Amino acid sequence: MTRAALLVLADGRFPAGGHAHSGGAEAAVRAGRITGAADLEDFCRGRLHTTGLVAAALAAAAALGVDPVALDEAADARTPSPALRGTARKLGRQLLRAARAAWPDAGLDALARTFPRGAHQPVVLGVTARAAGLDPRDAAYCAAYESVSGPATAVVRLLSLDPFDATGVLARTADEVDLVADRAVRAARAALTGGVDALPAASAPLLEIGAEVHTALPTRLFAS
Amino acid sequence: MDRVTGPAATAPRAVPPVAHQAPTAPAAASSGVHATARLVARRDGRGGTSLPVLESDGPLALRRTRGDGDEARVVLVGAMSGPLGGDRFAVRANVEEGARLRLTSAAATIALPGQAGGDAHYDVRVRVGDGARLRWLPEPLISARGSDLRVTTRVDVAPTATLVLREEQVLGRVGEEPGRLAGRLVLRVGARLVLDQEVACGPGAPGGWDGPAVLAGHRALGQLLVVRPSFAERPPAARLLGETACMVPLAGPAVLVTALAPDGLRLRRVLDSALAELG
Structure with a gap:
C-alpha cells in the first residue's frame, strides 16, 4: 500500500462531511471566548489534548484491530453530550460511505452492517486507515490533526480571520500534535491487551456544554 | 468561609500521621500517609439499613449519624489536613442489595503540597447492589497552590439501583493559583x-486547560451524576442550566449535570437546583 493514502485521508477535501463542522469553535466564538488568533490557538491546544487525544487513541486502537463495538461503547462513555454523540455518528456514517468507495474492504463492510446508524467517527477512521494500508500512528495523526484543523478553518469563516494567522496556529501546535499522536498510539497498544479502560478519557467541559448550547440555536453556520 | 480559606499550605498536620501501609502500595511509593476507609451498608431486615463495616483509617474517619427512615447516614470527617503530596487515600464502599445510604463530608477536602513530594492519589470505589440507593454528596475538593492530586472515582451500579453522586472541584483557595489536579470519573451500570x-x-x-475549549478562567467545576432504572425507558431531555452548565442524558440509564462557575458557592447553587429536580 502507499503512504500517499495518508494524504488522501487527511485531506480537508476528502468527501466525509467534515467541512460542515467547526469542532465547537462556532459556539466559542458566539460566547465571546474566541475573538482572534491567540484565543484560537488556546482553543485548539485545549481541544487537541482532550477530545483530540481521545479521538486519536480510539482511531489508533481501531487501526490496531481492537473490537469496534467495544471502542464505540468507550467513545459513547467519553462523550456525555448527546449532541456530540449524534455528530460523531453522523460524521462516522459519512466517512464510512467515502471510505468504502475509496478502499473497498471487508472490515469496512462489517462495520457498516454492525452500525447501521453510524459508528463514532474516530472508530471508522481507524478501520479506514487499516483498509487503506496505513498504520495506527497514521490513524492517530489524522484524528489529532483534524481536532485542530477543523476549528482553525472554521474560525477563518466565522471571524474573517486572516488564513495566514490560522495556518500559523496549526504550525505552532504541530509539535503537540506529535506528542498527542505518540500518547494515543501507546494507549491504543495498551488497550489491545488491557481493554478499552486503558484509553485516555480527557474531556473539555466547555466543548460539552457549548455543543448543547449550539444545538439549541435556531440558526447557525456550522452543524456543530 | 473556613472551608475556603482552609489551613495554610505550610501548616503541620493537626494529628500526627499514622502510616497505614496498604498491602497493594508499590514499594517505590513515597513516605506519605496510606489510608483506606471501608464501608458496607446492608439491609437490616427491619426496614432499615445497618453498617456492618465502618472502618476509619488515619485521616479518613467515618462517623454514623442519625438516619432518616430506611436510609443510613455517614459523614466522612477529615481527621487531619490533606491529602498532601505522596499520600495515598482510598475509600471503598459497598451498598448491598436493597440498602439505602447517604454519605456526606464534614468539610471540603484540601489538596496541599507535601514534604514527601510527588503526587497524591485519592481513589474511591463504590458498588451499589440490586435495588439499593446511594446518595454520595461530599463537600468540594479544593486544589491549593503547589499541590498535585489525582482523584479516581469508579462506581459500579446494578441496573435496578439508584445513584446520586456529586463531585466539585475548586481550583485554588480565594485568590490563589490552583495546584495540579486530575480527576477521573468512571460509571458502569451492570456490564x-x-x-x-x-x-x-x-x-x-x-x-489549553484554562482556554476557551476547557475552563476559560472558571475556577469551579462540578458534576452531578444520577442513575435511575426509570431513565432506561424515559431519560430526561438534554437542557441548558445557564450559559456554563447543562444536564444531559448519557448513553445508558443515567443523567449527568456538568457545570462551571467562577467560584464554589455559585457552582453549588447550580448543582443544588439540579439536585432538587433529579435527586
Whole structure:
C-alpha cells in the first residue's frame, strides 16, 4: 500500500462531511471566548489534548484491530453530550460511505452492517486507515490533526480571520500534535491487551456544554 | 468561609500521621500517609439499613449519624489536613442489595503540597447492589497552590439501583493559583460502561486547560451524576442550566449535570437546583 493514502485521508477535501463542522469553535466564538488568533490557538491546544487525544487513541486502537463495538461503547462513555454523540455518528456514517468507495474492504463492510446508524467517527477512521494500508500512528495523526484543523478553518469563516494567522496556529501546535499522536498510539497498544479502560478519557467541559448550547440555536453556520 | 480559606499550605498536620501501609502500595511509593476507609451498608431486615463495616483509617474517619427512615447516614470527617503530596487515600464502599445510604463530608477536602513530594492519589470505589440507593454528596475538593492530586472515582451500579453522586472541584483557595489536579470519573451500570471522563487542570496540565475549549478562567467545576432504572425507558431531555452548565442524558440509564462557575458557592447553587429536580 502507499503512504500517499495518508494524504488522501487527511485531506480537508476528502468527501466525509467534515467541512460542515467547526469542532465547537462556532459556539466559542458566539460566547465571546474566541475573538482572534491567540484565543484560537488556546482553543485548539485545549481541544487537541482532550477530545483530540481521545479521538486519536480510539482511531489508533481501531487501526490496531481492537473490537469496534467495544471502542464505540468507550467513545459513547467519553462523550456525555448527546449532541456530540449524534455528530460523531453522523460524521462516522459519512466517512464510512467515502471510505468504502475509496478502499473497498471487508472490515469496512462489517462495520457498516454492525452500525447501521453510524459508528463514532474516530472508530471508522481507524478501520479506514487499516483498509487503506496505513498504520495506527497514521490513524492517530489524522484524528489529532483534524481536532485542530477543523476549528482553525472554521474560525477563518466565522471571524474573517486572516488564513495566514490560522495556518500559523496549526504550525505552532504541530509539535503537540506529535506528542498527542505518540500518547494515543501507546494507549491504543495498551488497550489491545488491557481493554478499552486503558484509553485516555480527557474531556473539555466547555466543548460539552457549548455543543448543547449550539444545538439549541435556531440558526447557525456550522452543524456543530 | 473556613472551608475556603482552609489551613495554610505550610501548616503541620493537626494529628500526627499514622502510616497505614496498604498491602497493594508499590514499594517505590513515597513516605506519605496510606489510608483506606471501608464501608458496607446492608439491609437490616427491619426496614432499615445497618453498617456492618465502618472502618476509619488515619485521616479518613467515618462517623454514623442519625438516619432518616430506611436510609443510613455517614459523614466522612477529615481527621487531619490533606491529602498532601505522596499520600495515598482510598475509600471503598459497598451498598448491598436493597440498602439505602447517604454519605456526606464534614468539610471540603484540601489538596496541599507535601514534604514527601510527588503526587497524591485519592481513589474511591463504590458498588451499589440490586435495588439499593446511594446518595454520595461530599463537600468540594479544593486544589491549593503547589499541590498535585489525582482523584479516581469508579462506581459500579446494578441496573435496578439508584445513584446520586456529586463531585466539585475548586481550583485554588480565594485568590490563589490552583495546584495540579486530575480527576477521573468512571460509571458502569451492570456490564455497560456509561461514563468515563477525565479532567486535568492546573500548572503542568496539558496545554489549553484554562482556554476557551476547557475552563476559560472558571475556577469551579462540578458534576452531578444520577442513575435511575426509570431513565432506561424515559431519560430526561438534554437542557441548558445557564450559559456554563447543562444536564444531559448519557448513553445508558443515567443523567449527568456538568457545570462551571467562577467560584464554589455559585457552582453549588447550580448543582443544588439540579439536585432538587433529579435527586
